[in-house]
Amino acid sequence: MAESKVAIYGAIGANVAIAATKFVVAGVTGSSAMLSEGIHSAVDTFNGILLLVGLRLSKRPATVEHPFGHGKELYFWSLIVAVLIFGLGGGVSFYEGIQHIRHPEPMRDPTWNYIVLAAAALFEGVSFAIALREFRAQSRGMPFWQALDRSKDPTTYTVLAEDSAALVGLAVAALGIYFSHSLDMPALDGVASVVIGVLLAGVAVFLISQARGLLIGEGIRPETARAIRSMAMEQPSVENVGHVLSMYIGPDEVLVIVDVNFKDDTPTGDAADAIAAIEKQVRARFPMIKRIFVEASDAPAADTPAVP
Structure with missing residues (x-):
């Protein structure tokens, strides 16, 4: 389980490093997609903390009331994380995008957006590499998608899913900002925000389905x-x-x-x-x-x- 903590700490460090920067740049440039990315990073930071809480609580010894220990505590907190990704990450990003499409505002100088997105991609890439390394170590040579389906450690696959969504979201945000500015169509920035919201919602649905099966008593294959x-x-x-x-x-x-x-x-x-x-x-x-x-x-x- 120490390996799982490494992946979580890596994700928290990356998200803390870029969340505040994204919010500042979103305020300076007026980018809806950048604001959605800031929300995304903030939610991911909080989610990492919740996973650490789940890890700690799951290690409590067995008691009379819980004779088999508290291992399922981790599944409960991973479910909470998935719900937060769906509601705060996906929902708020989708809402922000719709608002920007309905009331588009011309984007100011997008240069800082690109600088922050590049830095965020670097940090998220490092976090993703750490999570992927820990996941592959746990999968023992099993094909990736098969290992993902069979994994019962939400700390690793949740971080992996979050970082994957983050990297794709950064690419979507970059495209939205570029076309919004180059074509002078501010609404495209809002469209990018909507796409990021849908992406996060899809990741959340996957994580919820994984946590649900384990919480209600999933057994061996x-x-x-x-x-x-x-x-x-x-x-x-x-x-x-x-x-x-x-x-x-x-x-x-x-x-x-x-x-x-x-x-x-x-x-x-x-x-x-x-x-x-x-x-x-x-x-x-x-x-x-x-x-x-x-x-x-x-x-x-x-x-x-x-x-x-």
């Missing part, structure tokens, strides 16, 4: 459940395997319950040895499965569908 079932079936005393119930209770912590049906003549000692062997093999192959419970079942389970 079907292929992982099948692998656990196969390992259990390798034990000579196991007749069949039923449900494989699972749930992520933190970015790198999974709870798994396996229903195992032993042969009728299996001694209690052999069943205990088989259970211990199953637990050891599963933990060795899937380190994120920190808690595994193997339950002996009397009911036949050969036709029981797998529950990932």
Whole structure:
């Protein structure tokens, strides 16, 4: 989780460095797109702080009220971050763009806009590179889009998504400012602001969908459940395997319950040895499965569908 903090600190540093500058230049030049970018950077800064809060709270030890710990705290705060991106980042940028389209004002000297956008692109690029490096380290060579879909660490993929949106948003803002000034069409600056708002809303929807699945009890993938079932079936005393119930209770912590049906003549000692062997093999192959419970079942389970 230390790697996740590195990505967050990098993002906060980049956003603090450019948010104030964007607001100042937006006031000087009257650019709607630059104002939207300033809002974007300010929201991203606050979001980074919220992710650090989530990281800290998720590390609290288990209690009687929360026997499995507080790992899901991080998912809650990542949801709050996604909502803020949608409402403050996307909503305010969209509103500002519409207002500028309805009441366009000629842009003053855009030179400072370009200087700030270039500096912002540099800072955001560094932050993106840090987040991408940490994400690739966690993905262990998995294809990028597959790793993004399977990632359960919102601190890394949230920063990665924010920085990606920021870089695209900077390009949109630059184009809006350029065409608005060169074509003497102030409304195009507002159009750029609207596009930035839609972009942020799209990123927010993706993050909300990720957080939702984890908050309501997302489990391991079907292929992982099948692998656990196969390992259990390798034990000579196991007749069949039923449900494989699972749930992520933190970015790198999974709870798994396996229903195992032993042969009728299996001694209690052999069943205990088989259970211990199953637990050891599963933990060795899937380190994120920190808690595994193997339950002996009397009911036949050969036709029981797998529950990932």
